[in-house]
Amino acid sequence: MRQVLQHGANVMMKRYDRGNLTKKELDSTLAVWYITESRLREKVTEIYDLAYTRKCFNTTTRKEEK
Numbered sequence: 235m236r237q238v239l240q241h242g243a244n245v246m247m248k249r250y251d252r253g254n255l256t257k258k259e260l261d262s263t264l265a266v267w268y269i270t271e272s273r274l275r276e277k278v279t280e281i282y283d284l285a286y287t288r289k290c291f292n293t294t295t296r297k298e299e300k
Contacts, residue, residue, distance in 0.1 A: 236274055243267040 249255040
């Protein structure tokens with residue numbers, strides 16, 4: 235989803251550069267992109283925090299613990 239949104243933002247910036255979009259339209263689009271990107275980043279951070287808390291990234295195997 236993040237890639238799709240980033241692609242959409244890039245397309246809108248190119249449209250603005252070509253003069254096919256007003257500054258106001260670009261700013262509105264990028265504001266939506268920024269808010270959505272921030273929320274997605276927060277969700278990913280929460281998942282990583284939970285995974286670290288549960289030691290999901292611990293590379294020690296049970297055999298090594300013995």
